[in-house]
Amino acid sequence: MWRRGPVWLGVGWAAAYTECGGTELVAQDVWTVAREVDKALQVTHVPPHYGIELSNAFFSLERSGALPGAIEDCALGVAVLALNALPQAELRWGTRKAREYYLLYEELVASYGHMWNMSGFSWNLKTHQSAGYPLILGLREQSCFGLPLKIYVYETDFATKPVLCSQGMFASEVFVHQFLLHSSCRTENPAEADFFFVPIYAACVMTKEKKLADEMDSFYKTLVMEKLPYFSDQGGRDHIFLWSSETYDFPSWQDYIADSLFLSVEAVPIECTDFDFFSEETADNFGAHCQHCHWCFTRWKDYVIPGFVERWSVEKMSELEKPPERRSYTACYHGADSDALAIYKYANTTVRNDLQTLNGRANFSIGYRFARITEYFERIGDCHFCFAPKGLGYWSNRLYEVLFAGCIPVILSDHIGLPFDDIVDWGSFSLKWPMAEVGPALAEHLEWLLEQRPSLVQKMHQAVMANRCWFDYNSQDPNCSPYLGILRYLQRKRAMPRSQGPTWDFASPPTRGSPRDATEKKSPAEKPTLIG
Ligand SMILES: *[C@@H]1O[C@H](CO)[C@@H](O)[C@H](O)[C@H]1NC(C)=O
Ligand SMILES: *[C@@H]1O[C@H](CO)[C@@H](O)[C@H](O)[C@H]1NC(C)=O
Numbered sequence: 001m002w003r004r005g006p007v008w009l010g011v012g013w014a015a016a017y018t019e020c021g022g023t024e025l026v027a028q029d030v031w032t033v034a035r036e037v038d039k040a041l042q043v044t045h046v047p048p049h050y051g052i053e054l055s056n057a058f059f060s061l062e063r064s065g066a067l068p069g070a071i072e073d074c075a076l077g078v079a080v081l082a083l084n085a086l087p088q089a090e091l092r093w094g095t096r097k098a099r100e101y102y103l104l105y106e107e108l109v110a111s112y113g114h115m116w117n118m119s120g121f122s123w124n125l126k127t128h129q130s131a132g133y134p135l136i137l138g139l140r141e142q143s144c145f146g147l148p149l150k151i152y153v154y155e156t157d158f159a160t161k162p163v164l165c166s167q168g169m170f171a172s173e174v175f176v177h178q179f180l181l182h183s184s185c186r187t188e189n190p191a192e193a194d195f196f197f198v199p200i201y202a203a204c205v206m207t208k209e210k211k212l213a214d215e216m217d218s219f220y221k222t223l224v225m226e227k228l229p230y231f232s233d234q235g236g237r238d239h240i241f242l243w244s245s246e247t248y249d250f251p252s253w254q255d256y257i258a259d260s261l262f263l264s265v266e267a268v269p270i271e272c273t274d275f276d277f278f279s280e281e282t283a284d285n286f287g288a289h290c291q292h293c294h295w296c297f298t299r300w301k302d303y304v305i306p307g308f309v310e311r312w313s314v315e316k317m318s319e320l321e322k323p324p325e326r327r328s329y330t331a332c333y334h335g336a337d338s339d340a341l342a343i344y345k346y347a348n349t350t351v352r353n354d355l356q357t358l359n360g361r362a363n364f365s366i367g368y369r370f371a372r373i374t375e376y377f378e379r380i381g382d383c384h385f386c387f388a389p390k391g392l393g394y395w396s397n398r399l400y401e402v403l404f405a406g407c408i409p410v411i412l413s414d415h416i417g418l419p420f421d422d423i424v425d426w427g428s429f430s431l432k433w434p435m436a437e438v439g440p441a442l443a444e445h446l447e448w449l450l451e452q453r454p455s456l457v458q459k460m461h462q463a464v465m466a467n468r469c470w471f472d473y474n475s476q477d478p479n480c481s482p483y484l485g486i487l488r489y490l491q492r493k494r495a496m497p498r499s500q501g502p503t504w505d506f507a508s509p510p511t512r513g514s515p516r517d518a519t520e521k522k523s524p525a526e527k528p529t530l531i532g
């Protein structure tokens, strides 16, 4: 018997799987939309309703049993539908279903991808998130970089939609969690854990599920008091929380987790008495209720981590970047200031407004945002220096972004805390300039560097290329990635909580909790009850 499939390609093979003519059950329009979206995703973000439309088409194909026929008509069209349906599938049926669809997508591309090349039509077959899916969905085993660390990873109710949450500059909250979950550092035995990671996709649930500060606060309180059975053993010192934005999204954190270890993108977080200021309408709350907190981040226990830049952007930028010697612009900046974005009226973004005064200077590209993101990437990839001014917080995701365009960052944020400054030499690939002195003198300095010190600038460009893997959450380089940076830090910190166990003796390692707890904890499967 003949089996129809990629192995047997009889007469008319070019039509089978690649025709996309539509069938009785699938209108041809579906493939037209799939192609348009697939194409548009190469250059821009697509409005979310397209994703939902493609998801619905895919779900109804699956439900009606029309999938095999649809694959025969338009295999890669189905792959595009499946890939774009992942976030909706996760929302409706959970991450397991999303993983199933991702595997189907991979299988279709592996089986039918080559035929499309022969038929002279190419598909993009990517979304802005898809490069991260193998990590997010646990399809790739992660190492522990040879470190002897053991990390226990909790489950929480606010870390359940990794696909949906793997989007935008706050996605470090998802990637670090998923990395640990699938890495060989992970232990399921709390008794041998050096650290306990508490995953919470705070930025995601606050933006996507519109959780308010009060709800976050009570979620965290209940979590710490009732759902982290090992928290009190060491007073929370061996528990890790990650903050992916400029605020700690647990308003009462000081009363509950002050001794825990924080991984944070911001070294001077914003503390508010009213936290619900994150919208344009309520922007004036910010000035009235919030301030930078210089003691919230504790240097000896907390650690700065980079913000998140999507793999899609990283790839686009590396396609578009020019070699240093062919770059035409001295310096670039395209971003919002208080004239363009209400929220910036209440944070001091004078530095952003000052930057706009350099607009019009020869060989400078200064202005507001480009409509098309790829146009922006192309511009900064044609530029020697890129300004990275403070925003609402002192950190700046732009700082990491410009590195992927091979642009030398000029940091304009006086109190910024930089990630991995114990590993990389920031001075070798970036400049920092006082915010109050942004103006012609800065521009002249950069021009002078280019004209008078070209080999130094060349060296800095090379250092940008060599160091940027530390900031790429999709890096698979075993010697250079944010995960390695974070784990090395934890490795150094490991000595601290270990020496603070209440009981140990020569023959056995330090034990958590009281001696009584320790006996009860002999069987790791049995979870001890919290606070009797
Ligand atoms: C199609 O061809 C291009 C260039 O020849 C190649 O890079 C790509 O991987 C091919 N795609 C598939 C799905 O085989
Ligand atoms: C602008 O750059 C070009 C070369 O890219 C250079 O010849 C010219 O002198 C520069 N202009 C200024 C004002 O720096």
Ligand SMILES: *[C@@H]1O[C@H](CO)[C@@H](O)[C@H](O)[C@H]1NC(C)=O
Binding pocket: 348, 349, 350, 351, 435, 436
């Ligand atoms: C705002 O920042 C600028 C530097 O960019 C500084 O000169 C100024 O004093 C600051 N204003 C306030 C009110 O803090």
